[in-house]
Amino acid sequence: MLLDPMADALSTIKNAESTGKPECIVKPASKLIGNVLKVMQDAGYIGEFELVDDGKAGVFTVELKACINKCGVIKPRHYVKHTEFEKWEKRYLPAKKFGTLILTTSKGVMTHHEASEKGDGGQLLAYVY
Known part of the structure; x- marks a missing residue:
């Protein structure tokens, strides 16, 4: 199941x-x-x-490509404002500017880097580094 x-x-x-x-x-x-x-x-x-x-x-x-150290889902799916990404980076990623949070926004699925550039928030789905 x-x-x-x-x-x-x-x-x-x-x-x-x-x-x-x-x-x-x-x-x-x-x-x-x-x-x-x-x-x-x-x-x-x-x-x-x-x-x-x-x-x-x-x-x-x-x-x-043999370049993933760790990846996983984020549960529960937290809603995050574009100003709060740093807090979640500290929680799920090993270092600043290393790794990616994947989130879903009203404009589609994207990385937290793209979302912060566009000024969008959304629900966190996964992390990868």
């Missing part, structure tokens, strides 16, 4: 990275997980990823 698909996806990626695999399969696929993977790809943490139809919900095949 799968309770949190996002947590399962990120733990699959983290475990595959730690064992040195070149790629992994993330299932089930969802729009939110796809958007988070796109943000991770744009930030340079993963390579290409592709949605493969398996007759059910679909799966993502993700190419790994």
Whole structure:
């Protein structure tokens, strides 16, 4: 029984990275997980990823770059103003300017760096470094 698909996806990626695999399969696929993977790809943490139809919900095949130390979901999903990112960086990231918080805003899923540049707040989804 799968309770949190996002947590399962990120733990699959983290475990595959730690064992040195070149790629992994993330299932089930969802729009939110796809958007988070796109943000991770744009930030340079993963390579290409592709949605493969398996007759059910679909799966993502993700190419790994071996540059993720840790990643995970943030529970509960805290709402954060754009002026409060530093507080959450201290809580979830190991050092300043190292790592990324991923959040969902009214303008889509983005990193906390992009959100602070645009002056947007949102709900924290995950962290990666």
